[in-house]
Amino acid sequence: MTKLSVNINKIATLRNSRGGVMPNVVKAATDVQLFGADGVTVHPRPDERHIRYQDVRDISPIIKTEFNIEGYPNREFIDLVKSVNAHQVTLVPDPPEALTSNAGWDTIANKSLLQDIIAEFKEAGVRTSIFIDTDLKNIENAVETGTDRIELYTEPYATDYPNNKEAAVAPFVEAANLAHKLGLGINAGHDLSLENLKFFSENIPFLDEVSIGHALICDALYIGLEETVKAYKAQLVK
Template identity: 65%
Template sequence: MTKLSVNINKVATLRNARGGNNPDVIKVALDCEMFGAEGITVHPRPDERHIRRSDVLQLRPILKSEFNIEGYPSKEFIDLVLSVKPHQVTLVPDSPEQITSNSGWDTKANQSFLIEILETFKQAGIRTSVFVDADVDMVEYAAKAGADRVELYTEPYATMYPEDPEKAIAPFIEAAKAARNLGMGINAGHDLSLVNLKYMHDNIPWIDEVSIGHALICDALYMGLEKTIEEYKKCLDK
């Protein structure tokens, strides 16, 4: 079964735009669980422009579903993750000023760096995932670095999907097969939506988890959060 992890960054962005605690990020996370999401994802950035360190600390003891923290492994990020001990940490190569993740790791060029960081988290009992492009070499070097999973960066798929779904999915199938053959778990995320999620899942049904935030929260403005999560989960039905 492919799990749905809801990225709640956009909820925190809306809260921070006005100050106060409306919408309540913690309540939204708990509601996502109640409505059927199997996980919650957060991406705390150094400037706390959406998810704050305090949010992360509040969420860990109350979530019943899987908690995934993603981010660039700066010292501050590493310290936060080690103190919270989520179920999974996802390493992304973002610089602090990036609006959102827009590429995967060069796992070959950053091999030594990733080996050290991944070992640190694994010793703490935290499952590790590395954000990579749909490139077999990058998957293989993520495995060599010791990652438990890769998260496939799916924006290129989402961009090409309306024009040519078969061409769009092809490199992702190859990357996912490579990960499976190496004994790695497979996650996917970035620009997945109700438009393109089912096709990806139909072609790569062994994906362990999809992390979806922006599109899901936008859909919830029209359909409501409960109905939206229900529709996303339908896309992941076999």
């Protein structure tokens, strides 16, 4: 079954809005695992507007499942990931001022950069994934970077799903089939929700993992974190 990694960035956003430690991100990481999540995802940014670098260090010791750290690979980020022995690093191309991730890597223009960074992570024993769209040329060239997996950027799917879900998912099916043929693992994330996750999961072959944060935390405000994690897990049962 496809694994669910819960992104807890929005927990930190709420905490940071008032200062202090409420809600507590370490407790959130502990709880989502207890409630059935297969992993915890964080995305520290240089301005620390949600997850802080110290949060990553604090969370690491309590991970019993899998720790996935997303981010732009500047030197501080690379050193952080290596220092906490993350299970997976997901490299995203967004600049520091980006509100949220909104595009995948151009693996042709950034081939050399990605090769060097991925080689460093592999030497440290960290599985690598790169955030990518459904452009088949970018997926073909992802292999040359040495990455273990790709993470399909699913905002276009989520946007088009209400209008024509079959058309929305089609390029992702094609991309997943190509990635698998090339020997790449397949993750996915961005704007997946209780509305669109089940259809995505049922149609995308070889899907290893989804990372979900914003929609999941929003749902948890209404039905509670435990029931929300269970609900998202249920969408992944085929």
